[in-house]
Amino acid sequence: MIDKENHMIKTMDVGKVYPMGPTTLVALDEVNLEFHRGEFAGLIGPSGSGKTTLLNILGSLDTPSSGSAVVLGRRIETLSHKQASKLRNRHIGFIFQTFNLLPVYTVFENVEFPLLLQDMAASQRRKWVMDALEWVGLADRAASKPAELSGGQSQRVAIARAVVKKPELVLADEPTANLDAENSHHIMRTMVQLNAELKTSFIFATHDEKVMQYLKREITLNDGRVARDRIIRGDNP
């Protein structure tokens, strides 16, 4: 049994294969990793190395073909769709490369969305949403629609949406891929700050140098295997 308090995530021989016609594509092969609370870690590696696949499994969006992944005390491969949805809604925040904001909602409503699913009281919801928008410096754009925002602003809204429910874990898949350098640094500094203030763990899938320079731990994947796992900064838990 995993120690929920210290080991937030533990993967044991996790493998993922995709059928490709008569053959199979091995996306992950015997991945063994542990993540602790408050980590600011990155999965790095070239395209097709398995970063996004691993991130999806850790986020309970996908299940391993073999092995086991335990996230916040739950075995991902045994979760029903409902249990996985609940885990994502309560404990995991997602940040996507293309922001994935809901276009018909305002900034406020986009950030509010995860809390709506939690049936939180309206007054508390409002406070948490405004707090999250304050963290990312967009409180004044609460009434704007996503179409009225720049790429950097959109990603900051996505960050606010990911952290508004104060999750234990935020998974970010290439969060800076669609941003210029200035916005990328701005976004990363925001996430470093949230990691320090909220003690939220961040795991990135990236091959962007600008992201890598903020990471405290770097896990290199190559052909679905962990090629290197190293602590870059001493303050990584």
Add this chain to the structure above:
Amino acid sequence: MITLRLALRNVLGAGIRTWLNVISLSLAFVAIIFLQGLYNGMSRQVETASMAAQYAGGHYWQANYDPYDPLTLEDAHAALPAALNGQISRKRAVPILVRPATIYPNGRFQNVLLKGIPPNQSVLTIPTHAISTDEAAIPALIGQRMARSAGLKKGDYVTARWRDAGGTFDADEILIVEVMQTDVSGIDNGQMWIPLEKLRSMTAMPGEATLVVLEKGSTFKEPVAGWTHRDLEFLLKDLRALFLSKSIGGSIFYIVLLLLAMLAIFNTQVLAVFRRRKEMGTLMALGMTRGNVIGMFTLEGATYALLAAAAAAVYGLPLLLYMAANGFGLPEATDNFGLAIGNRIFPTYSAGLVLGTTLLVLLVTTVVSYLPTRKIAKLKPTDALRGNLT
């Protein structure tokens, strides 16, 4: 509840696409209610007019009388029994003697029914006072359809030939004293109304009648030997069957309208499921279950029906109420259909019709909205986030 709120937000946020669907669906709403109201109104008008001028509170038919079999008419007469005479003397019923005859208008001949009725009766709305005359000639009241078909007008004389009780032919001149305007073809086509006592004396059938019409609301239905009681259920049966068949025919029209509206909704939903795959993936990543997503998309479709009902209420309600108050003008030719419709139809809308239509449209829209979303049940969040349909 949250799913409904999200669906409503999505629908309202979709702009012109939503309003096009809402408008087309609301048109179907209004058209269905209007058409059905038209049939209801027409049916009610015909029933009311037919009851006032023809059926009143029901009939007693002489045992041989069959209005659909002209061959029975010769024998369809009998002396009025005491029970019916009692009703007649108390003005709660009116006797009618029906005799076949031939008239010779403008050199032609035409089979007609001579109907003897007391001129001072008040059970039926036929203006029989017009035949209360001291003229030596036989006074006759005819309807406008009969006048048109025979080429007769008020003041014309026409020769009529009939058989008396003994089977002997007799003939005389009949004076058209009045041409009545009536919506009820059942008292008009091929019929001439003359004073009952005159017809009795012409046919040597004193004290006899073919049928007795009970006053409106009469509860008298005692068995009378040699006579058959015909209640309103029986008398209106054919009329109601006719309107049912017309209503079913009309339903085809509104089913087509509904199908067109449903096609628009279905198309929108198919497009939405295809275009919004990434959004679905995002919603799942944020914690919505597939069931929630399916529910949200289905409710989005159902919301079109709710908005359409609201839109229909805004512009349709005044229109429908105006039509109910002012009626719907009919062309002249409608008069030949054989129904007591009149010049205008006044649609009637019941709460059941409005509620039933709303529920029907809501149900059909929900089903149509649900069908394209079944794909979502198999959708993997990771595929959806990549913009793929599994």
